[in-house]
Amino acid sequence: INVYARKRPLFDPEKKRGEYDVVSVKSGSTAVVHNCQMHADLKRMFVKHCAYTLSGGVFDEDAQEHDVYDRSAAPLVAGTLKGGVGALFMYGQTGSGKTHTMENIEKHAIEALFVGDGAAAGAKSIKVSYFEIAGKACVDLLQPGRVEIRLKELFEEQGDALTGQMEVELMGAKEPVVTSASDLKKVIDEGKSRRQTSATQCNASSSRSHAVMRLTVTLSDGSMGRLTLVDCAGSERKEDNTHHNEKQRKETAEINASLYALKECVRFRRLKFSGARNSNVHVPYRNSPLTRVLAECFVREDAGVAVIGTMSPASIDTEHSLATLKTINAIGGNEDS
Incomplete structure (x- = not known):
């Protein structure tokens, strides 16, 4: 499991509002949030420097x-x-650069699969699934009319015993097979046009669902690999709920619950496979649709998992940036700095 953080620039409109940069990056591996706080006498202020060193690094x-x-x-x-499986998911505050970063990763991944590494490895075709998870519902983004998908677990058998390998089938999903980068991009663009967004206090066009893209690659030798990219819904604090209506508050609660389930699954996977291995550790991937979709990455030891936490440097977002770093730091198995 590799954990990364990315700091976005401080934008001109933020500077004009008087916002200042509260995030520093040290040596490409440590993010420091300079948190301005008040002394108990409510007269004097001080700055607490909160440092987080991440396994993957900090951009x-x-x-x-x-x-x-x-x-x-x-x-x-x-x-x-x-022929392996891997998952990358973006985590962070609405407006911190999550979707921007994911879109560029998608672009480079498509090029690698079809033009560069893919051609060398003998990738014949790619089956693409694209759907959103809103609450407990999985909705296909490649079909009109908000068609719901059912998740079905398939376990690999060897004789009479289960091997521990499994995958999740998307029942009712449209899964086109593409053979070129341009065709895959068209499919992705179609899905993005159907993704749910709504205005929040943090962002005028906030993603209120997790977007999941699954790319199942068929190789020339007949083997298959899978890459799953997850653009998580914007994480928001309980305090932000004061600006939301009842529907938005329910959405936020569901989003935060699924993000917590994701964090717990990654944490339990680490306990299961790293250091002193413990085969008795159960990864609770059935606790949310999001973690069920990613189940094979939690139960396979050879799976690759990466998380990128995105941060806003604006002083008004200090608590958000700290919360993001605290969460991804915990996923990486570290204590607070």
């Missing part, structure tokens, strides 16, 4: 898109082209 605001891809996603693509 600053000047990081190039290809660098982010090469370090975080390229190893997962390479594993997929060898």
Whole structure:
């Protein structure tokens, strides 16, 4: 499991509002949030410097898109082209650059699968699934009319015993097979046009669902690999609910619950496979539709998993950035700094 963070630039409108940069990146591996707080006398202020060192590294605001891809996603693509499975998911506050980062990772992954590494590895075709998870519902983004998908677990058998290998079948999903980068891009664009967004206090066009893209690659030798990319719904604090209507508050509760389930599954997977192995550890992937979709990455030891937490540097978003770093730091198995 590799954990990364990415800091976006401070935008001009934020500067004009008087916002200032509260996030520093040290040596490409540590993010420091400079949290301005008040003393108990409510008269004097002080700055608490909260540092988080992440296993994968930290990208600053000047990081190039290809660098982010090469370090975080390229190893997962390479594993997929060898018949493995991998998942990358974006986590962070609404407006922190999640979707922007994911779109660029998608772009580079498509190029690698069809033009670069894919051609060398003998990728024949790719079956693509694209759907959103809103609450407990999985809705196909490749069909009109908000068609719901059912998740069915399939376990691999060897004789009379289960091997421990499994996958989740998407019952009722439209899963076109594409043979070119341009065809795959068209499918993705179609899905994105159907994704649910709504205005929130944080962002005028906030994603209120998790978008999941599954790319199942058929190789020339007949073997198959799978890459799953998840653009999580924007994580928001309980305090933000004061600006939401009842429907939005329910959505936020469901989003936060699924993100918590995801965090727990990654944590239990780490306990199961790293260090002193414990085969008795059960990864609770059935706790949410999001974690069920990613189940094979939690139960297979050879699966690759990466998480990128995105941060806004604006002073008004200090608590959000701290919460993101705290969450992804815990996923990586570290205590708070």
